[in-house]
Each structure stands twice: as structure tokens, then as C-alpha cells.
Amino acid sequence: MAVKVAQEWFAICGGCEVTILDVGEPLLDVLPALEFVHMPVIMDHKLYGQTGEEKQMNIPEADVGIITGGVRNEENKKLAELMRSRVNTLIAMGSCASFGGIPALANQYEISEIYDRVYRGNSTTDSGDTPQGDVPALLDRVYALHEVVKVDLNLPGCPTTPDMFVGALMHLLKGTPFAVAEKSVCDSCPTIREKKAVGTLKRPLEPIEGAGEPLNNVRCLMEQGFLCLGPATRAGCGGMDGSAPRCIKAYMPCRGCYGPLQLDANPMVDMMGALSTIGLDPKQIPDRAATFNRFAGAGRLQAKKARK
Amino acid sequence: MATDDFDPLILTYCCYWCSYTGADLAGTSRIQYPPNIRIIRVQCSGMVHPNLVIDALTNGADGVLMCGCHEGDCHYREGNLRAKARADAIAMMLEDFNLEPERYRLEWVSASEGPRFAQVVTEMVEQVKKVGPSPYK
Numbered sequence: 001m002a003v004k005v006a007q008e009w010f011a012i013c014g015g016c017e018v019t020i021l022d023v024g025e026p027l028l029d030v031l032p033a034l035e036f037v038h039m040p041v042i043m044d045h046k047l048y049g050q051t052g053e054e055k056q057m058n059i060p061e062a063d064v065g066i067i068t069g070g071v072r073n074e075e076n077k078k079l080a081e082l083m084r085s086r087v088n089t090l091i092a093m094g095s096c097a098s099f100g101g102i103p104a105l106a107n108q109y110e111i112s113e114i115y116d117r118v119y120r121g122n123s124t125t126d127s128g129d130t131p132q133g134d135v136p137a138l139l140d141r142v143y144a145l146h147e148v149v150k151v152d153l154n155l156p157g158c159p160t161t162p163d164m165f166v167g168a169l170m171h172l173l174k175g176t177p178f179a180v181a182e183k184s185v186c187d188s189c190p191t192i193r194e195k196k197a198v199g200t201l202k203r204p205l206e207p208i209e210g211a212g213e214p215l216n217n218v219r220c221l222m223e224q225g226f227l228c229l230g231p232a233t234r235a236g237c238g239g240m241d242g243s244a245p246r247c248i249k250a251y252m253p254c255r256g257c258y259g260p261l262q263l264d265a266n267p268m269v270d271m272m273g274a275l276s277t278i279g280l281d282p283k284q285i286p287d288r289a290a291t292f293n294r295f296a297g298a299g300r301l302q303a304k305k306a307r308k
Numbered sequence: 309m310a311t312d313d314f315d316p317l318i319l320t321y322c323c324y325w326c327s328y329t330g331a332d333l334a335g336t337s338r339i340q341y342p343p344n345i346r347i348i349r350v351q352c353s354g355m356v357h358p359n360l361v362i363d364a365l366t367n368g369a370d371g372v373l374m375c376g377c378h379e380g381d382c383h384y385r386e387g388n389l390r391a392k393a394r395a396d397a398i399a400m401m402l403e404d405f406n407l408e409p410e411r412y413r414l415e416w417v418s419a420s421e422g423p424r425f426a427q428v429v430t431e432m433v434e435q436v437k438k439v440g441p442s443p444y445k
Contacts, residue, residue, distance in 0.1 A: 266366070268404055269359045272397065282400065289404045302406045302443060 012069030100298025158257035185230035229256030327375030333422030354387025
């Protein structure tokens with residue numbers, strides 16, 4: 001019997017859905033074993049019944065639930081709870097669902113500041129009142145899915161690689177345990193490390209030495225002075241076969257899209273340590289809190305309150 | 309939000325060679341000081357990594373007090389100087405974590421300074437009471 005899958009998207013760009021559609025040939029192996037019962041991005045299945053005849057939101061029962069995106073508003077929260085009650089296994093897919101992702105950078109501001117910025121005091125739009133009534137109200141901050149309901153598996157990544165998604169799905173179909181390795185990007189990075197910086201911090205667009213050469217001839221980008229979030233970021237973006245991280249392959253420093261190594265890790269502290277160990281000065285980095293928590297703001301970034 | 313019913317929890321790192329003995333002296337001399345501190349004995353103030361301070365403050369403590377030997381008195385010769393250098397990094401991290409600088413304090417307390425230990429603790433408790441509970445609580 002086919003495994004029923006329900007999918008829902010919250011505060012997200014849609015990139016993780018593209019990953020599902022981008023699986024390619026392995027999809028042919030998986031597809032016969034799956035039956036999608038709810039997935040707004042590819043199928044017409046409405047929450048209040050097809051003609052809006054139902055009074056309450058409803059998601060069909062399923063074996064596996066996949067949620068992408070962070071929990072931003074009341075509707076997201078209700079749907080997350082509804083999904084949890086309807087499925088056996090809940091997967092948080094992508095960094096937004098796992099750690100808040102890019103939308104969680106908004107957690108640096110109070111919700112009133114965000115409303116003021118968007119609906120008033122913006123020079124290019126007409127000022128107006130904050131919409132109320134017809135749209136779900138925003139929560140006080142962006143939450144990661146695991147902060148709202150129990151999550152069985154976090155699949156990090158912005159977006160998750162297709163083969164990690166397929167790997168998790170195959171293990172689930174076979175009933176074998178699946179875990180994302182707790183290794184850092186540096187562990188899978190082939191560049192040369194000597195634990196000592198050769199320069200001071202550089203701006204991201206300055207030329208990288210050794211660009212174009214094989215990666216194992218290139219000096220670690222961080223040691224060259226480029227801010228690379230590799231030490232505090234989970235490996236896996238290169239694919240499940242453990243090849244080099246994707247950004248490094250393109251001679252760009254890691255942006256941290258796979259999030260921290262553990263759910264309770266503190267990338268800000270880890271990055272301070274990593275920078276000062278090789279002799280770079282963290283004070284020179286602008287907007288440190290947001291830079292180090294770029295994809296992991298839920299529960300880590302806090303609104304700046306007026307100092308007494 | 310300084311309220312009278314706020315009872316801060318202050319984690320205190322005391323170095324084995326000076327400050328812990330100083331705290332012990334305060335106890336054996338029956339000097340009174342507020343019961344808000346929880347002392348952790350470490351070998352040297354220089355071994356307390358900034359991570360531990362941030363972890364404490366983001367996991368329930370309202371303040372962190374670090375006590376070490378006076379400069380020049382360190383049993384390991386320069387451990388306390390390391391703690392002093394780290395205080396700058398900690399100040400920077402407190403700012404990044406949106407915490408008030410008053411929540412961290414580095415003090416030198418020698419083994420013979422029981423009254424001074426009690427005074428430092430009293431001041432620290434007052435200081436933390438003024439800034440209120442940690443926003444991470």
C-alpha cells in the first residue's frame with residue numbers, strides 16, 4: 001500500500017518545494033510507493049473543502065507529514081498543530097522549518113517595529129493601518145517548527161539537497177533509522193588549513209587566491225580573511241556522498257545555510273571562537289548577530305530593547 | 309524592571325587558589341552576603357571560556373561573576389591575565405546577545421579577602437537586580 005504524504009508550506013520562498021520536484025530520476029523509484037494527499041504547491045486540495053463548504057480547516061490523515069517554512073502567523077501555528085495530529089511522522093524540511101531561516105532575521109525587531117516599517121514610515125508606499133481581520137495575525141516572532149510541535153526529523157538546508165530528501169524518504173519507506181551527520185562544513189572541505197590567518201578580514205567580493213585551481217590546492221577561505229561560516233555550519237550541502245561544500249566548489253565562503261550542528265548550538269559563540277583561534281578580530285565584522293545566525297534566527301536572535 | 313521580588317541567580321566562578329578560599333573564609337568568618345550566588349570552583353579563572361559565560365546567561369542565570377587571583381598572584385602565573393583579556397570578548401558577545409554589560413563582572417579576590425568577597429557579591433546582586441531578569445529566562 002502506498003505511503004500517504006501530506007505537505008504544507010509556511011513562511012518560505014518555495015525553494016524546498018522545488019527540491020522535491022527536482023529530485024530527478026530517483027523520484028521514479030520513490031513515486032510508486034507514495035501517495036500525496038495534500039500538497040498546496042502541486043495539487044488542488046483546499047483546507048476548507050473544495051468549495052469552501054467546511055467550517056474547520058482539515059488535512060487528510062497521512063503517514064508522513066512534511067512542513068517547509070518557519071511558523072510566522074497564527075494560521076501557520078494552527079496548521080502545524082493540525083498536521084501533527086494527522087500524521088505519524090513529521091519532517092521539518094529546510095532551514096526555515098528547522099531553525100527559522102532567512103525570515104527569522106526579523107526576530108531582531110519587535111513586531112510593532114516591523115509593522116511600522118512596512119505599513120508606515122516607508123518613503124515609497126502610502127502609509128496606512130496594519131491590516132486586521134481578513135489575514136492571520138503575525139506571531140510575536142518567527143518560530144522554528146520544533147518550537148511549536150514535536151518534530152521527528154529536521155532536514156536542514158536552503159534548500160535541502162534532493163538526495164538528502166530522497167535518502168530520508170527511502171529510509172522512512174524501508175523503516176530504517178535516518179540521521180543527518182553532525183559534521184561541520186569544515187570537516188568536508190578539501191581546502192588547505194594551517195590554523196593561522198594569512199591576512200586580515202576582507203570584504204566578500206575581493207578576489208580569492210587560487211580561484212579556479214583544484215580545491216585541495218586552495219588555502220582555507222577563512223584563513224585568507226573571508227568570513228566563512230563553515231566551522232559552525234552542518235555539512236551536507238555537497239550531497240550525501242560527502243563531496244565538497246557547494247559554495248566552496250564555486251570559490252565562495254560558506255553562508256551557513258545548513259544551520260548549526262545541533263538544535264541547541266550557538267553559532268555566534270562558535271564563530272567567535274573559530275575566528276579568534278586563527279587570529280582574526282571578530283570586532284571587525286559588521287552586524288555580527290545577524291551574520292552568524294543568518295539561517296538560524298528562531299530562538300537565537302532577540303529584539304533589541306531600548307536600553308535603560 | 310527592577311522589582312523587589314526579583315531574586316537573581318548569579319553563577320560565580322571562583323578560582324581554586326585564591327577566590328574559592330576567599331569565599332570559604334567569608335563563610336567561616338560568618339560574614340553575611342545575599343544567597344543569590346552559586347559558586348563553581350575552577351582551577352583558574354583563565355580556564356573559563358567565554359562560551360561558558362554566554363551559555364550560563366542564555367540558560368537561566370541572570371548574571372555571571374568571575375573571581376580570580378590578583379594580578380601577579382596567579383598560581384599559573386598568567387591565567388588571570390587571560391581572564392582579563394577574555395573580559396573584552398565577553399563584553400562584545402554580551403552586546404551581540406542583547407544582554408546588559410552589568411551581567412558580567414570580573415573581580416580579583418585573594419584567599420585572605422573574605423570580607424571583600426562578601427562585598428563583591430553584595431554589589432553584584434544589587435547590580436543585577438537593577439537590570440532585571442535575563443531576557444532568555
